[in-house]
Amino acid sequence: MSGSIPRSTALLFVIAVGAAAFIPEVAGEYPVAVALSFAMWVALAQSWAVLSGMTGYSSFGHAAFYGLGAYVQVLTWGIFSPWVSVPLAGIASCAFALIVGYPALKVRGPYFVMLTFGLAEFVKYSVIGIEAQLGQFSRLIIGGPSPNDLFWIMLGLAAAATAVMYLVSRSRFGYGLRAIRENEQAAETVGIPVSLYKLGAFGLSALIPGMVGAVMAMRMNYFEPAQAFDPLISFNIVVMATIGGSDVARGPLLGALFLVGLSELLWARAPQLYMIILGVLLVVFVLFFPQGLATRLFGNLQRRKKS
Amino acid sequence: MSLLALRNISKSFGGLEALRGVSLEVERHEIVGLMGANGAGKTTLFSLIAGHARATSGTILFKSRSINGLRPDQICRLGIARTFQIVRPFANMSVLDSVVVGALYGVRGEKSIARATERAMDILKELGLSNRADDPASSLTLSGQKRLEIARALATAPELLMLDEVMAGLTATEIAELLVVIRRIKERMSLTIVMVEHVMQALMQLSGRLVVLHHGELIAQGIPQAVSVDPHVISAYLGEPV
Numbered sequence: 001m002s003g004s005i006p007r008s009t010a011l012l013f014v015i016a017v018g019a020a021a022f023i024p025e026v027a028g029e030y031p032v033a034v035a036l037s038f039a040m041w042v043a044l045a046q047s048w049a050v051l052s053g054m055t056g057y058s059s060f061g062h063a064a065f066y067g068l069g070a071y072v073q074v075l076t077w078g079i080f081s082p083w084v085s086v087p088l089a090g091i092a093s094c095a096f097a098l099i100v101g102y103p104a105l106k107v108r109g110p111y112f113v114m115l116t117f118g119l120a121e122f123v124k125y126s127v128i129g130i131e132a133q134l135g136q137f138s139r140l141i142i143g144g145p146s147p148n149d150l151f152w153i154m155l156g157l158a159a160a161a162t163a164v165m166y167l168v169s170r171s172r173f174g175y176g177l178r179a180i181r182e183n184e185q186a187a188e189t190v191g192i193p194v195s196l197y198k199l200g201a202f203g204l205s206a207l208i209p210g211m212v213g214a215v216m217a218m219r220m221n222y223f224e225p226a227q228a229f230d231p232l233i234s235f236n237i238v239v240m241a242t243i244g245g246s247d248v249a250r251g252p253l254l255g256a257l258f259l260v261g262l263s264e265l266l267w268a269r270a271p272q273l274y275m276i277i278l279g280v281l282l283v284v285f286v287l288f289f290p291q292g293l294a295t296r297l298f299g300n301l302q303r304r305k306k307s
Numbered sequence: 308m309s310l311l312a313l314r315n316i317s318k319s320f321g322g323l324e325a326l327r328g329v330s331l332e333v334e335r336h337e338i339v340g341l342m343g344a345n346g347a348g349k350t351t352l353f354s355l356i357a358g359h360a361r362a363t364s365g366t367i368l369f370k371s372r373s374i375n376g377l378r379p380d381q382i383c384r385l386g387i388a389r390t391f392q393i394v395r396p397f398a399n400m401s402v403l404d405s406v407v408v409g410a411l412y413g414v415r416g417e418k419s420i421a422r423a424t425e426r427a428m429d430i431l432k433e434l435g436l437s438n439r440a441d442d443p444a445s446s447l448t449l450s451g452q453k454r455l456e457i458a459r460a461l462a463t464a465p466e467l468l469m470l471d472e473v474m475a476g477l478t479a480t481e482i483a484e485l486l487v488v489i490r491r492i493k494e495r496m497s498l499t500i501v502m503v504e505h506v507m508q509a510l511m512q513l514s515g516r517l518v519v520l521h522h523g524e525l526i527a528q529g530i531p532q533a534v535s536v537d538p539h540v541i542s543a544y545l546g547e548p549v
Contacts, residue, residue: 172411172420179408182397189357189391190463191383191412 009166017159024148036151036219038260039158043212044233045240045252046161050168051205052238053246055198056181057108060234061116064123065093065206067229069213071127074139074223082145086153086214093210094203101202105195108184117231124229131225144218153215161208166249168204177201178247239278243285245292254293308371310335310499311356311387311467316365318351318523325351326523328365333467338493338500340514340531342507344544347520349503350392353469356501357389358382369467386414388465390456392472392503398445402436402455403427405444406462413463427462433492434458435484450481454488461492470502474509486512511535519543 023035044062052058069089076085104115131137145153168174176197179187188194217223236259244255259278266274285292309332318326326348333339341349354360356367358379367374374382388409397405406427410417417423431437434454439447447455453473460468470489474482486509493500504510510517510531517534519527521543527534534540 170420172418172423175404175408175411175420178400178404179397182400183395185359185379186391186395186397186459187408188379189359189383189389190409190459191380191414191416192408193378193380 005166005170013159013162017155020155021152024151029147032147032151034260034264036147036154038256039151039154040212040216041236041240041256041260042158042253043154043161043208044237045244045246045256046158046165046249047205047208048237049165049205049241049246049249049252051201053165053241053251054168054174054177054181055201057105057112057198057202058238059116059202059205060113060231060238061118061120062205062209062237063229063231063233064116064120065097065209066213066216066233067120067124067127067225068093068096069210070217070223070228071213071225072210073214073217074141077139077141077144082153082214082218086211089214090207090211093213094207097206098199098203101199102195105198105202117234120229120231120234124225127225127229138222138224140222141218142221144221147219150215150219154212157208157211157215162249162253164204164208165252168201169248173197173200236278239282241292243281243293245294247291248294251292251294258293309333310370311501312366312368313352313356314366314368316352316355316367317363318348318355318360319363324523326355326362326520329520329523329525331518331525331528333499333501335466335499336493336497337516338502338514340510340517341501341503341520342505342510342517343520346522348523349520350471351523352520353389353471353501353503356382356469357387380412383412383463383465384414384416386464386466387469388413388460388463388467389469390453390460390471390473392475394449394452394456396444396447396452396455398443400444401441402444402447403431403440405455406430406458409459409462410464413465415464423462427458430458430461433461433495434488450477450485453477454485457488457492461496465498467499467501470500470504472503472505474504474506482506482509485509489513 020035024032044066048059048062072089072092073085076088080088100119104112104119107115176187176192179192180194180197184194213228240255240259241252243258244253245251262277263274266277311333313329313331316326316329317324329352343349355362358377361376369385369387374385397408403424407420407423410423410426411420417426428437428440431440434457436451436454436458439451444455457473474485477485490513492498514531516528517531518525519534519540526539526543527537
């Protein structure tokens with residue numbers, strides 16, 4: 001699993017992204033909306049996996065990065081073009097992660113879960129408070145890019161997040177992150193700069209979610225903090241990455257495909273059932289397939305072929 | 308100049324003094340055996356040298372440079388590697404990958420995973436683990452995990468290797484094998500070794516010098532034959548004659 005990227009993988013990636021880019025040309029509004037939603041979850045779950053899959057620090061607060069991105073987008077609407085505001089939203093989320101990550105990454109396990117969840121809620125209520133002070137309860141974005149343009153941007157983000165996860169999981173950095181997950185003190189003892197690496201992974205995992213939030217703010221044409229910082233976003237990410245497996249890039253991809261498919265099947269017909277099934281699935285996967293679908297279906301990439 | 312020098316090291320945990328004014332020099336290519344009853348401060352001393360804890364007072368010099376206050380990863384990169392008394396495997400990683408990590412970081416910090424894998428494989432052969440390379444680290448027996456600890460430490464390309472009770476819990480045969488292995492790697496990689504051990508046979512056979520800690524103080528040091536008959540050491544282990 002070292003060295004250059006296998007040709008077949010690169011080819012598959014290019015073909016898949018290329019084919020997806022044609023969806024708006026051949027399909028109607030609804031399929032594009034579903035494809036956008038799929039691309040969004042792929043981008044979010046892959047980003048999450050860079051931190052949580054690789055290091056074992058499970059973030060239950062990624063909604064904060066998504067929401068901040070959306071907020072940056074509405075605040076800069078009319079000032080910058082999306083070509084500036086979307087990257088800016090990503091940078092803002094990344095910067096926020098680097099600031100809060102330093103103290104937050106000192107705790108691990110369930111404490112980190114609670115801390116990130118609490119932090120995201122704190123950010124949500126702070127934004128609600130600020131907006132109330134400003135006399136704003138929701139903001140509109142009118143005249144943004146077309147749904148097709150937004151889909152292409154989102155597809156780009158999904159492709160970028162997948163590439164990042166793929167490259168990280170095969171890199172020297174990735175080996176270091178996995179060692180941190182397996183045993184932090186032992187990782188430190190073999191010379192891995194543990195704090196720096198964790199912070200780097202945290203920052204990296206916040207970058208694309210910030211951009212995703214910005215794109216979604218334009219897609220929904222408005223921003224309302226309770227919705228942009230909805231903790232369900234965090235939960236969905238965790239469920240997708242856990243079901244798919246979060247040690248290699250194909251995991252979150254499968255997880256997103258599986259759950260977006262499931263939600264399409266059930267969402268309109270039985271929304272309550274959807275949430276129940278989601279909960280059951282999470283329990284089943286954590287208990288019986290902790291390494292996720294990807295490992296289940298394709299075996300463990302970590303395991304080399306015997307030479 | 309000695310490779311490692313401890314100058315008047317003390318460490319207290321709250322009111323408890325784990326180490327009191329310990330001074331010790333370790334020369335290049337030496338094997339120093341560290342002995343003492345449980346609670347004598349041996350593991351604490353290892354933790355201080357490896358940077359997992361900070362001395363309350365005193366100086367630690369490695370290659371004439373003070374390493375006080377450095378982080379464990381920085382100390383590792385300077386050339387000090389350690390094993391843990393209670394093994395800390397990268398449980399879900401393969402045996403090979405566990406050692407690859409050591410080669411990717413540590414002193415050499417290989418940039419290429421392929422090269423790191425080659426080096427890791429050589430080290431696994433050295434320790435008799437190459438046939439288990441693809442198995443999960445957690446599947447090894449205790450003896451295997453102890454050897455994996457050593458392999459991972461060696462992969463960081465250290466000059467000073469600190470072994471914390473690598474013989475504990477092993478059978479007589481496994482101990483005999485490991486003695487051979489340690490002697491061989493010491494020569495091949497021109498290592499300096501400090502080892503904490505309760506298995507006297509291992510200490511007597513390997514160490515050029517024994518250092519005895521008792522209640523956090525260094526009470527004796529010298530060649531094994533002399534230390535083993537030192538009256539201070541005997542009374543520390545067996546108590547004062549009544």
